[in-house]
Amino acid sequence: xxxxLIDLVPRCTGQNxxxxxxSATRRSATYRFAVLFCIGLVLxxxxxxxxxxxxxxxxxxxxxxxxxxxxFKIPENSTTRLLETVGLFMGGIIFCVVLDRWFSNxxxxxSNTPLAEQARRLKQLKMGYPxxxxxxxxxxxxxxxxxxxxxxxxxxxxxxxxxxSSLIEALSNGxxxxxGGGGTASIFSxxxxxxxxxxxxxxxxxxxxxxxxxxENSPIQTLADLKGKKIAFDKGSSAHYILVRxxxxxxxxxxxxxxxxxxxxxxxxxxxxxxxxxxxxxxxxTTTQARSAYPGxxxxxxxxxxxxxxxxxxxxxxxxxxxxxxxYPDLLKVILEEVNEAGAWAKRQELEAVQRLxxxxxxxxxxxxxLQQRSGERAIIPIDDQSLTALQHxxxxxxxxxxxxxxxxxxxxxxxxxxxxxxxx
Numbered sequence: 555x556x557x558x559l560i561d562l563v564p565r566c567t568g569q570n571x572x573x574x575x576x577s578a579t580r581r582s583a584t585y586r587f588a589v590l591f592c593i594g595l596v597l598x599x600x601x602x603x604x605x606x607x608x609x610x611x612x613x614x615x616x617x618x619x620x621x622x623x624x625x626f627k628i629p630e631n632s633t634t635r636l637l638e639t640v641g642l643f644m645g646g647i648i649f650c651v652v653l654d655r656w657f658s659n660x661x662x663x664x665s666n667t668p669l670a671e672q673a674r675r676l677k678q679l680k681m682g683y684p685x686x687x688x689x690x691x692x693x694x695x696x697x698x699x700x701x702x703x704x705x706x707x708x709x710x711x712x713x714x715x716x717x718x719s720s721l722i723e724a725l726s727n728g729x730x731x732x733x734g735g736g737g738t739a740s741i742f743s744x745x746x747x748x749x750x751x752x753x754x755x756x757x758x759x760x761x762x763x764x765x766x767x768x769x770e771n772s773p774i775q776t777l778a779d780l781k782g783k784k785i786a787f788d789k790g791s792s793a794h795y796i797l798v799r800x801x802x803x804x805x806x807x808x809x810x811x812x813x814x815x816x817x818x819x820x821x822x823x824x825x826x827x828x829x830x831x832x833x834x835x836x837x838x839x840t841t842t843q844a845r846s847a848y849p850g851x852x853x854x855x856x857x858x859x860x861x862x863x864x865x866x867x868x869x870x871x872x873x874x875x876x877x878x879x880x881x882y883p884d885l886l887k888v889i890l891e892e893v894n895e896a897g898a899w900a901k902r903q904e905l906e907a908v909q910r911l912x913x914x915x916x917x918x919x920x921x922x923x924x925l926q927q928r929s930g931e932r933a934i935i936p937i938d939d940q941s942l943t944a945l946q947h948x949x950x951x952x953x954x955x956x957x958x959x960x961x962x963x964x965x966x967x968x969x970x971x972x973x974x975x976x977x978x979x
Contacts, residue, residue: 682730684716686836718733725873738792744949756897796856856868866941942965
């Protein structure tokens with residue numbers, strides 16, 4: 555019985571929509587006819603005024619009776635003038651019909667594209683971002699998505715989150731439709747059976763984007779000195795993986811330290827008070843007043859831990875709800891295109907800033923050269939087998955040290971979209 559009712563709902567709804575469309579079409583045709591009729595009527599009135607003007611001039615130059623007779627006198631060239639009048643009237647009507655048809659066809663093409671249809675169904679796109687993620691902050695600040703999607707009647711909302719873990723959880727419960735964040739969080743989210751899809755990744759990760767800090771007066775000088783210390787980090791984030799790999803680099807196990815699971819806002823005051831010995835943080839590319847005032851000194855960063863493998867080992871991914879991937883592919887393509895556009899703009903700005911700095915200060919030419927090279931490359935790329943293999947290595951490490959309950963397969967098509975589509979436009 556219930557399934558029967560479910561089958562009837564879309565059928566009845568579809569019939570109502572069709573009746574509404576037929577009614578709207580009839581009204582539209584009536585409106586167009588009325589407009590064309592009015593235009594023709596105006597043309598006739600204008601021509602009548604022209605003839606009346608000749609009649610009045612004639613009445614002023616002769617006697618009244620003679621002028622009145624002249625009003626009803628058919629001019630010698632009446633046939634020619636009549637043909638001109640009819641020609642003007644018909645030409646105006648034809649011009650209006652052609653113009654109306656052109657606008658109708660153009661409107662029909664734009665409103666019947668797959669993107670337009672998907673935008674009408676979705677109505678609102680809910681975007682999420684972590685503070686300090688450049689590409690998404692530029693995308694939001696410049697309104698690139700809003701400009702691109704406004705003609706289709708689709709609105710865009712933005713919500714900020716503290717970490718990638720909370721972003722993916724928001725995806726899973728339907729609070730947002732699309733977001734970006736570290737790849738490590740997706741491993742813990744997949745292990746927790748959250749619902750999401752990896753759809754793209756950033757091509758490069760900043761080598762100085764994350765670091766391990768200790769207080770300025772701390773006796774800790776190297777990674778080996780972390781043994782037995784209280785170390786704060788956001789559980790399930792990229793900071794978690796960085797700490798595990800840093801410890802392994804100097805022969806320490808995760809069990810050799812005392813983990814303190816805190817978000818960055820929670821860890822900051824405790825770090826200042828000296829309640830924790832070290833802090834694994836990510837430094838936003840666009841600094842805020844609070845984050846630029848981090849106390850402490852760095853004993854390791856991504857470059858010293860991973861070298862030239864940083865972008866592979868600590869990737870930044872973009873995530874979407876499965877419905878966006880399955881039911882709104884053209885809309886997803888637009889989102890990825892605009893994210894890439896925002897990333898390209900950010901890289902150009904970074905290059906220009908370094909070039910201005912190089913005019914007055916001594917800067918390593920290799921830095922400028924690297925930025926010049928990257929400014930001409932894509933900001934985001936499709937997910938490939940190499941990136942997923944590296945992410946799988948992360949997942950295996952977390953399982954081996956019992957940080958996730960069971961092994962996960964990050965190459966599972968349910969969680970990762972591998973495509974060769976071209977996102978440029």
